[in-house]
Amino acid sequence: MRSRFSLLVLWCFVWVFISTLLFSPGHKVMAESLQGSYSASLWGGYYLPKNSTFQEVYSDDGEFAGFLEFSKTWSSQIVVTLGGGWIHFSGRQVNPNASQIDTDNEKYSADSAKMTLVPGYLQFSYLFRYSQEQKLVPYLGAGLDAWGFQEKMKDGDTVTGAKYGYHGLVGVRLLLDWLDPDAAQSSLQEYGIDNTYLILEARWLRIDDFGGIGLDLSGPLYRVGLLWEF
Amino acid sequence: MSEKKFHSPVLTLVVTGLLLGHITAGYLIASKSVCFAGPSLYVSPQSKPPWGDEDSWGSRPVIVGDRLYLYTLTPAGKCRLWRGGPKKEDDPNLVWSEINLTDLNSPDITALGSHKEHLYVATREGDSPRLRLREDPNQGEWIQVNPSEMNSGTITSISSFNDYLYLGVTVKGTEDTADSVRLWRSKEAKSTKKVASTDWKQIGQSHAGLITTSNFQEFEDKLYLGVKNTQDKAEVWMLDKSDSDRTIFSPWSEGALSIADMAASDHTLSAIMLDNDDNGSAGGSGSDNKSTCRIWSMAWNEANFSEAPSSWEKTIDPNQSASLSMESLGSYLFLGFNNTDKKMEICQAYHDPNQVNQENKKDQEDTKEKRLEPITVNDMSKPQEQTALDASSNHFRWLYADHNQGYLYLGTEDPNQGITLWRSNKLPIITIIYDPSKIDAKNPETGKAYPYTFLGTFNSKVQENMSVEWKSTKKGSYTVDLIQLKDPNDAISQDPDFSIPSQQVDKEAKEIRTILPVQKQGTYVVEIAWHPDPNSSVENKERYPVLFSLINDTAPPETAPSVISVTSGNEKLLVKWSEAHDKLSGVKLYRVQWAQVPPEVDAGSDPNTIEFPGENIHEQSKDENCKYTIDNLINGQRYVVLVSAIDAANNATSRSAITGKSFGTPVKGLGLTDLVDESGGCFLETVRKDQIIFRRREKR
Numbered sequence: 002m003r004s005r006f007s008l009l010v011l012w013c014f015v016w017v018f019i020s021t022l023l024f025s026p027g028h029k030v031m032a033e034s035l036q037g038s039y040s041a042s043l044w045g046g047y048y049l050p051k052n053s054t055f056q057e058v059y060s061d062d063g064e065f066a067g068f069l070e071f072s073k074t075w076s077s078q079i080v081v082t083l084g085g086g087w088i089h090f091s092g093r094q095v096n097p098n099a100s101q102i103d104t105d106n107e108k109y110s111a112d113s114a115k116m117t118l119v120p121g122y123l124q125f126s127y128l129f130r131y132s133q134e135q136k137l138v139p140y141l142g143a144g145l146d147a148w149g150f151q152e153k154m155k156d157g158d159t160v161t162g163a164k165y166g167y168h169g170l171v172g173v174r175l176l177l178d179w180l181d182p183d184a185a186q187s188s189l190q191e192y193g194i195d196n197t198y199l200i201l202e203a204r205w206l207r208i209d210d211f212g213g214i215g216l217d218l219s220g221p222l223y224r225v226g227l228l229w230e231f
Numbered sequence: 232m233s234e235k236k237f238h239s240p241v242l243t244l245v246v247t248g249l250l251l252g253h254i255t256a257g258y259l260i261a262s263k264s265v266c267f268a269g270p271s272l273y274v275s276p277q278s279k280p281p282w283g284d285e286d287s288w289g290s291r292p293v294i295v296g297d298r299l300y301l302y303t304l305t306p307a308g309k310c311r312l313w314r315g316g317p318k319k320e321d322d323p324n325l326v327w328s329e330i331n332l333t334d335l336n337s338p339d340i341t342a343l344g345s346h347k348e349h350l351y352v353a354t355r356e357g358d359s360p361r362l363r364l365r366e367d368p369n370q371g372e373w374i375q376v377n378p379s380e381m382n383s384g385t386i387t388s389i390s391s392f393n394d395y396l397y398l399g400v401t402v403k404g405t406e407d408t409a410d411s412v413r414l415w416r417s418k419e420a421k422s423t424k425k426v427a428s429t430d431w432k433q434i435g436q437s438h439a440g441l442i443t444t445s446n447f448q449e450f451e452d453k454l455y456l457g458v459k460n461t462q463d464k465a466e467v468w469m470l471d472k473s474d475s476d477r478t479i480f481s482p483w484s485e486g487a488l489s490i491a492d493m494a495a496s497d498h499t500l501s502a503i504m505l506d507n508d509d510n511g512s513a514g515g516s517g518s519d520n521k522s523t524c525r526i527w528s529m530a531w532n533e534a535n536f537s538e539a540p541s542s543w544e545k546t547i548d549p550n551q552s553a554s555l556s557m558e559s560l561g562s563y564l565f566l567g568f569n570n571t572d573k574k575m576e577i578c579q580a581y582h583d584p585n586q587v588n589q590e591n592k593k594d595q596e597d598t599k600e601k602r603l604e605p606i607t608v609n610d611m612s613k614p615q616e617q618t619a620l621d622a623s624s625n626h627f628r629w630l631y632a633d634h635n636q637g638y639l640y641l642g643t644e645d646p647n648q649g650i651t652l653w654r655s656n657k658l659p660i661i662t663i664i665y666d667p668s669k670i671d672a673k674n675p676e677t678g679k680a681y682p683y684t685f686l687g688t689f690n691s692k693v694q695e696n697m698s699v700e701w702k703s704t705k706k707g708s709y710t711v712d713l714i715q716l717k718d719p720n721d722a723i724s725q726d727p728d729f730s731i732p733s734q735q736v737d738k739e740a741k742e743i744r745t746i747l748p749v750q751k752q753g754t755y756v757v758e759i760a761w762h763p764d765p766n767s768s769v770e771n772k773e774r775y776p777v778l779f780s781l782i783n784d785t786a787p788p789e790t791a792p793s794v795i796s797v798t799s800g801n802e803k804l805l806v807k808w809s810e811a812h813d814k815l816s817g818v819k820l821y822r823v824q825w826a827q828v829p830p831e832v833d834a835g836s837d838p839n840t841i842e843f844p845g846e847n848i849h850e851q852s853k854d855e856n857c858k859y860t861i862d863n864l865i866n867g868q869r870y871v872v873l874v875s876a877i878d879a880a881n882n883a884t885s886r887s888a889i890t891g892k893s894f895g896t897p898v899k900g901l902g903l904t905d906l907v908d909e910s911g912g913c914f915l916e917t918v919r920k921d922q923i924i925f926r927r928r929e930k931r
Contacts, residue, residue: 054906054907055903058902058903058906059903092903093900094800094900094901095900095901095902095906096798096799096898096900096901097898097899097901098799098898107796107798107799109798109900110798110799110800110801110898110899110900110901111798111799111800111803111804111805111860111900112800112801112803112900114900114902114903150911152902152903152904152911154900154902155801156800156801156803156899157899157902158902160902160904160910160911161911162904162909162910162911214907214908215904215907215908215909215910216903216904216909
């Protein structure tokens with residue numbers, strides 16, 4: 002089910018990518034006013050760790066993830082982003098004698114476990130943007146991750162640490178200014194916001210200390226966000 | 232019965248008993264006696280009244296000590312204050328005298344109140360509201376005792392509650408301001424008998440609105456008042472014993488115009504709601520439209536009012552909507568109004584014992600509700616079948632109850648004969664003495680409310696003497712009869728368990744304890760009723776029976792619980808079990824017991840051979856989920872956990888059988904980081920010491 006969903010999301014992004022490239026202007030029009038601009042964005046999404054042991058303790062349904070990002074754009078197309086987020090899982094500890102017990106109820110302990118993840122990342126993206134008024138802006142990118150984690154076990158220990166890795170991403174920005182030009186103009190005059198985008202993005206995370214042992218936080222992350230370009 | 236000619240047009244006041252009916256023809260006696268006999272009411276005319284023929288009613292009376300006080304209005308709008316009392320002890324006739332108000336310069340009386348054996352008279356003198364008190368109502372100076380800060384408005388409500396005196400004041404609005412209500416309470420009434428003008432404090436803020444009920448209503452240690460807010464919607468305001476501001480109840484729809492009156496009986500507060508008519512002009516003068524009155528009620532254990540059955544809905548004369556009135560006597564609720572035929576109508580709400588065994592014939596719940604039925608008003612001085620109080624010429628004004636003596640008073644106005652105060656004969660009003668807050672009002676398992684007054688769940692195997700405590704307003708002989716016994720399967724038993732033919736009440740309001748020889752299991756519905764001389768002509772409907780119920784449960788729950796799972800945790804076990812059931816009184820508690828056991832104890836072992844330490848026990852309510860976490864256990868030790876169920880009558884099942892699911896061994900669980908061998912460490916230290924090494928991920 003989840004793999005079908007991932008495939009569907011991937012196809013959506015590919016379709017938007019291709020259609021945008023196909024229908025984009027034949028020549029590149031650089032938006033001079035955006036060269037060297039800054040942006041901030043707020044994100045909400047769904048994180049689906051793929052590791053089976055993770056799923057065993059914290060369910061395989063995934064969890065909500067929230068993010069805040071700050072970016073700098075060069076030449077309207079090259080974007081460097083520094084971002085951070087917060088994800089929280091609740092689960093049940095596993096009975097150490099679980100292998101001897103076949104019922105699901107007794108596979109788990111009566112005690113709960115909670116996992117808090119604090120992702121941090123630095124990423125580079127390329128925007129397929131050819132004019133400032135372009136409504137759909139596809140992009141792709143990659144970055145390095147450092148994820149803090151803390152697992153609290155009820156009536157037990159608390160384990161804190163960090164895991165490192167990398168990610169790849171594909172997304173599309175939808176320019177919102179054309180929906181309400183007056184509000185866009187007002188935002189520009191009052192707050193200096195050049196553009197406001199709704200963003201859809203899918204990213205594939207590999208957070209396992211680059212193939213190391215221990216905790217593996219790899220998995221897809223699907224997000225939607227609002228970005229303000231200054 | 233005596234018979235005398237009715238003097239018309241006079242205001243008369245009768246004070247005769249049902250069978251006495253004899254007259255004290257005298258100077259200031261002016262009364263009529265009425266008999267509220269189930270659905271009948273009897274009257275007999277008396278001598279010339281003290282007040283003028285043209286007078287009209289001011290308000291309902293109040294009782295101070297053994298005296299009744301009321302005021303009337305002359306056609307010129309002058310208020311006259313009257314006091315009535317028995318000529319001598321046990322004399323059913325009242326002697327009336329007028330109380331002099333001349334030194335108050337013809338005040339408008341707006342309310343009467345009784346507090347600590349004193350009469351308080353609220354007046355408007357000029358534009359100012361006044362509260363007056365006189366040591367002896369017949370002589371001396373009228374002392375002004377209203378709050379000194381009170382300089383506007385009208386005192387419409389006076390109530391003695393929790394040893395304090397409460398005032399409800401309506402201040403009429405102007406073009407720029409809305410009507411508002413202010414509530415006052417005496418400060419230190421507990422230490423002083425009389426209230427002085429400096430002894431007041433205002434409760435909460437001044438709130439927009441208009442008081443619509445004639446007085447406060449006390450109910451379950453709180454005080455209630457009917458108010459119409461500025462959006463013309465009815466509200467009930469509640470004051471508790473603290474100084475905190477009002478609490479508002481207003482669950483009805485927008486069409487609910489005003490609360491006309493309130494009364495409390497059977498631990499339930501009832502309110503008459505005057506609803507908007509179809510044309511939106513309820514009670515409008517000159518309108519021929521119908522207005523509707525509906526009853527809303529709130530039991531002691533309910534959070535808000537709910538509407539009475541639709542059969543309780545009444546249509547009233549919109550021109551007489553101010554005359555809606557409700558009173559309670561024991562468990563009986565009386566409702567009076569003028570109907571759309573411009574006739575006086577008195578209704579009575581009560582539990583009908585004859586309906587009890589018809590429960591299975593129709594909707595079971597409906598028959599357990601009180602019925603609201605019209606009662607006829609008969610003239611006691613004439614043959615019952617021939618004459619009746621002329622409901623067409625007498626316009627209803629109010630009902631008033633003397634709860635201690637068992638009298639119901641009725642005020643009427645006859646365009647031709649003046650105003651009349653009627654008093655019932657002494658009614659055998661029975662009160663069951665019990666504290667509902669100490670008894671489960673609902674079956675703990677099904678949540679279904681028990682019918683009638685519920686005395687509780689008993690176990691005749693444990694309690695030898697089950698009893699009911701009660702009192703009555705009338706001396707005489709009473710019967711305590713079992714009128715229905717349902718077995719645990721809800722089948723009506725044809726073999727009654729008991730009947731107590733005669734119980735003597737030799738003193739009014741004396742508390743009587745009746746032993747109930749209950750033996751069989753089941754749900755009992757019992758009736759207590761006045762039982763006069765068998766040769767008397769009193770009909771069954773005049774006995775004012777009171778119903779109560781109780782449950783006798785001597786057997787444990789039919790379905791015992793069994794352990795479903797025991798889940799290990801760190802020094803703990805989480806046990807889950809199946810629900811138990813008890814048809815009669817309902818499962819109330821579960822009892823969990825646990826003990827360390829050696830490996831020899833296994834599935835199939837006898838639970839009775841295991842010794843459960845006294846401290847290894849936990850009881851929890853049925854309302855909680857069927858699970859419990861046993862803490863402070865020793866990791867690695869093997870435990871057996873058993874569960875039993877206890878019903879509302881404290882009958883317990885035996886412990887659940889020992890199965891493979893009854894055992895558990897506490898053990899520390901493993902988290903994700905344990906399972907993947909992640910040692911973790913401080914985040915910053917990890918960042919500093921870890922080297923980023925690209926290597927193949929090891930497969931687990």
